[in-house]
Amino acid sequence: MKPLRILEIHHVAVAVGDLAQARSLYLEFLGLEDRGSETVPSQKVRVLFAGAGASKVECLEPLGPDSTVARFLGKRGPGLHHVAYRVADLDAALAELARRGARLIDASPRPGAGGTRVAFLHPSATGGVLTELVEDSGRRRTLRGKETG
Amino acid sequence: MKPLRILEIHHVAVAVGDLAQARSLYLEFLGLEDRGSETVPSQKVRVLFAGAGASKVECLEPLGPDSTVARFLGKRGPGLHHVAYRVADLDAALAELARRGARLIDASPRPGAGGTRVAFLHPSATGGVLTELVEDSGRRRTLRGKETG
Numbered sequence: 001m002k003p004l005r006i007l008e009i010h011h012v013a014v015a016v017g018d019l020a021q022a023r024s025l026y027l028e029f030l031g032l033e034d035r036g037s038e039t040v041p042s043q044k045v046r047v048l049f050a051g052a053g054a055s056k057v058e059c060l061e062p063l064g065p066d067s068t069v070a071r072f073l074g075k076r077g078p079g080l081h082h083v084a085y086r087v088a089d090l091d092a093a094l095a096e097l098a099r100r101g102a103r104l105i106d107a108s109p110r111p112g113a114g115g116t117r118v119a120f121l122h123p124s125a126t127g128g129v130l131t132e133l134v135e136d137s138g139r140r141r142t143l144r145g146k147e148t149g
Numbered sequence: 150m151k152p153l154r155i156l157e158i159h160h161v162a163v164a165v166g167d168l169a170q171a172r173s174l175y176l177e178f179l180g181l182e183d184r185g186s187e188t189v190p191s192q193k194v195r196v197l198f199a200g201a202g203a204s205k206v207e208c209l210e211p212l213g214p215d216s217t218v219a220r221f222l223g224k225r226g227p228g229l230h231h232v233a234y235r236v237a238d239l240d241a242a243l244a245e246l247a248r249r250g251a252r253l254i255d256a257s258p259r260p261g262a263g264g265t266r267v268a269f270l271h272p273s274a275t276g277g278v279l280t281e282l283v284e285d286s287g288r289r290r291t292l293r294g295k296e297t298g
Contacts, residue, residue, distance in 0.1 A: 003180040008202025012161055012232050014278055025276050029251075030234070031152040052234060053157025055204060078277035080229035083161050085179070085201060102178075127174050128227035129163055 004093045010086040010134040013058040015072050019048050022059035026050035040113045047113050082130035090135035153242045159235040159283040162207040164221050168197050171208035175199035189262045196262050231279035239284035
């Protein structure tokens with residue numbers, strides 16, 4: 001097996017019913033850093049980024065009832081939704097996973113939040129944990145800039 | 150409100166039925182770094198640490214049916230269990246949370262894995278996400294050593 005070259009935990013995602021409540025919880029109550037919010041049409045969510053050092057929490061509010069996050073909330077309620085790992089080369093990682101016959105939600109990369117490229121593995125392939133791989137071309141610059149300063 | 154001084158995501162914990170399977174998934178399939186395993190009697194779990202850059206995944210296998218992780222597995226099956234944040238000063242953070250009247254599982258620190266001191270907040274206080282605060286006195290030394298090399 002070739003390695004997938006996972007570099008770090010890119011983010012932890014939580015499903016929330018309401019982004020205003022998430023803002024209050026993550027930014028005011030826990031005091032994480034406000035890294036902005038964004039609509040991600042490909043995942044039918046609005047996202048709030050709450051920074052914690054070099055990593056972050058992504059709060060996911062569904063844009064409508066057909067969002068997978070809306071279905072998650074209906075079934076389980078608010079809570080931990082997925083974990084995302086930053087990889088060096090997403091195309092290479094997906095090619096290797098395909099070679100291994102791993103069950104994927106995304107066989108090829110799709111646009112993620114913050115200008116990233118992302119792909120999800122199926123939870124059945126990863127011990128019940130919905131797992132995302134992220135290629136974040138801005139991350140290197142960020143690491144050399146403010147966040148590790 | 151005084152800040153809790155959360156520094157980073159210390160780990161993401163997953164509940165697993167079997168640590169050997171978790172080892173195969175996290176160390177071989179995903180290729181995360183083997184950072185050893187440990188029994189944590191205070192949480193009635195055996196833990197495998199799978200490193201991903203400066204953070205890590207903690208795989209939790211229950212030691213017996215009275216472990217909260219065993220109850221979690223019985224109710225939800227394997228999957229994401231909690232998220233842990235590293236704080237600068239756990240006693241100060243807990244004192245501040247008590248002042249705010251936040252619902253806590255641990256009003257005072259208890260021993261965590263790897264020589265840490267930890268305390269859990271109740272999920273009802275944190276949007277359905279079981280949340281742990283960790284004071285990791287070894288972390289500073291680690292940061293200056295191998296991991297950020």
